[in-house]
Amino acid sequence: xxxxxxxxxxxxxxxxxxxxxxxxGGAISKQALSKYENGKMKPSPSKIVxxxxxxxxxxxxxxxxxxxxxxxxxxxxxxxxxxxxKDRIKGLMQLRMEIAMKIQAFLRAEDGxxxxxxxxxxxxxxxxxxxxxELRNAWGLGMAxxxxxxxxxxxxxxxxxxxxxxGDMRFDGLSAWVKDETGQNVAAVIAARNDVSWARxxxxxxxELGHLVQSPQxxxxxxKVAFRFAGAFLAPKTLVLSDFGKRERxxxxxxxxxxxxxxxxxxxxxxxxxxxxxxxxxxxxxSANIELRRAGFKKKEPFDDEIRPEAPLVSELRAIRALKDxxxxxxxxxxxxxxxxxxxxxxGTEPGKPPKRALRPEEREELNRFFRSEESKxxxxxxxxx
Numbered sequence: 001x002x003x004x005x006x007x008x009x010x011x012x013x014x015x016x017x018x019x020x021x022x023x024x025g026g027a028i029s030k031q032a033l034s035k036y037e038n039g040k041m042k043p044s045p046s047k048i049v050x051x052x053x054x055x056x057x058x059x060x061x062x063x064x065x066x067x068x069x070x071x072x073x074x075x076x077x078x079x080x081x082x083x084x085x086k087d088r089i090k091g092l093m094q095l096r097m098e099i100a101m102k103i104q105a106f107l108r109a110e111d112g113x114x115x116x117x118x119x120x121x122x123x124x125x126x127x128x129x130x131x132x133x134e135l136r137n138a139w140g141l142g143m144a145x146x147x148x149x150x151x152x153x154x155x156x157x158x159x160x161x162x163x164x165x166x167g168d169m170r171f172d173g174l175s176a177w178v179k180d181e182t183g184q185n186v187a188a189v190i191a192a193r194n195d196v197s198w199a200r201x202x203x204x205x206x207x208e209l210g211h212l213v214q215s216p217q218x219x220x221x222x223x224k225v226a227f228r229f230a231g232a233f234l235a236p237k238t239l240v241l242s243d244f245g246k247r248e249r250x251x252x253x254x255x256x257x258x259x260x261x262x263x264x265x266x267x268x269x270x271x272x273x274x275x276x277x278x279x280x281x282x283x284x285x286x287s288a289n290i291e292l293r294r295a296g297f298k299k300k301e302p303f304d305d306e307i308r309p310e311a312p313l314v315s316e317l318r319a320i321r322a323l324k325d326x327x328x329x330x331x332x333x334x335x336x337x338x339x340x341x342x343x344x345x346x347x348g349t350e351p352g353k354p355p356k357r358a359l360r361p362e363e364r365e366e367l368n369r370f371f372r373s374e375e376s377k378x379x380x381x382x383x384x385x386x
Contacts, residue, residue, distance in 0.1 A: 002048075005062045007037040009055050012091030016084070023054035058331055068101050068186060070094045073175045073211045089163055089174050089191050097178045097189055099328060099336045100159050103318050104187060106327040107157075119215035125224045131213060132232035143236045145263055149202045153209065154314035159187060160205070162194035162312060172196075175208035188212050197304035199266040206230035231273040235263045240277060248279055251288060257302055267301055268292055 010020050021030050027050055028043075035041035036051075043051065052059035070093045072086075117138060120131050136142065139156050146152055153160055159178075171193070178187035190208040192201060210226030210233070243259065251274065256267045263270065268289070275285040292298070316337065323333045 001065055002062050003037045003039040008091050008094060009057055011087040012095055013055050014088040020054060024050050066098050068097060068178050068180055070097055070176045071179055073177060092161055092163060093176055093189050093191055096161050099332045101187060102328050103322040106322050107318060117213060120213055121215045122220060122225050125228050128225050128229035129232045129237060132229050133236060143238050146234060148310050149205050150310035150312055151314055154312060159189040160312050161189060161191040163191055164194055173204040173208040175211045194309060198307045198309045199260060199264055201309045202264045203230055203269055206233050231276060234265055235273050237277055244279055248281060251280060260303060267297060
């Protein structure tokens with residue numbers, strides 16, 4: 001288990017084995033690290049502490065045994081998303097959800113609240129319109145614009161992880177079910193980039209929600225379903241018809257910018273939404289996309305810098321409640337907040353650098369208990385075997 005946990009934290013940090021070796025100052029070789037992760041050799045207590053510092057976490061974190069595991073639902077642009085990056089995001093999801101499940105169990109016992117939906121099997125892409133409305137009604141949203149989508153998701157117990165970009169990030173979002181030891185879905189989590197505009201962030205979150213509401217579709221294109229669902233969830237048909245009118249007509253840029261502020265969608269997404277609803281012809285839709293591309297809207301749109309992306313405040317408030325009630329430890333709270341970014345650093349440290357503190361007595365005792373346990377005795381090789 002120690003080796004698996006070490007690998008999980010390394011991947012979540014975005015480290016290759018070479019990166020981790022370098023972070024330890026070369027004190028641990030790549031060969032030794034490989035043996036640690038594969039369970040072929042036991043690291044000494046001092047080496048465990050060194051690895052923990054290099055990863056910015058407590059050494060005791062390597063000794064835990066998770067009760068849940070994350071299973072990705074789908075991810076876009078599979079050919080562009082590097083395996084290392086997918087592993088990093090999945091690792092962050094896993095670490096966050098191990099703590100989130102404690103908080104969720106506490107909240108359910110206190111508030112009696114749950115996820116509020118089950119996956120649907122769509123018969124067509126157009127059916128996403130109906131499912132989006134049904135979910136809005138189930139969540140008590142009505143047909144008005146959603147002021148804060150991230151807050152809405154977290155309020156309805158969908159966990160959101162915002163991952164920082166590193167300049168080479170090639171994903172917009174990932175969604176996953178959290179399964180217990182019996183394989184049952186017990187929670188949902190969405191990971192999204194936090195280095196994009198507020199409008200794009202909202203579309204990414206809604207798109208991943210569109211993946212979560214789908215059960216396996218067979219021949220149906222799940223990406224098209226998710227995109228149609230996202231548009232319908234953020235800009236319901238009745239709302240769009242009220243704002244734009246019920247007849248097909250030309251579009252004006254000033255009108256699109258007003259709708260962008262109203263719906264929290266990019267101009268490109270709004271033009272597509274109008275086309276999906278039959279309010280803009282295909283030729284007008286195609287011409288608009290060409291003009292938007294020429295104007296540089298593919299990279300940046302007006303108002304992108306004026307409105308800040310949404311922040312996950314609900315989860316932090318819930319974590320504070322759980323901390324105050326003794327459901328999670330201070331260490332778990334720190335980690336829960338820390339894993340929202342790309343790094344796993346404990347607050348007060350820099351990513352990739354060791355925490356500026358000594359090992360606490362209780363942590364040292366937990367490590368000592370491990371090395372006195374039967375599990376530890378099964379490790380017959382030592383660092384001296386190299």
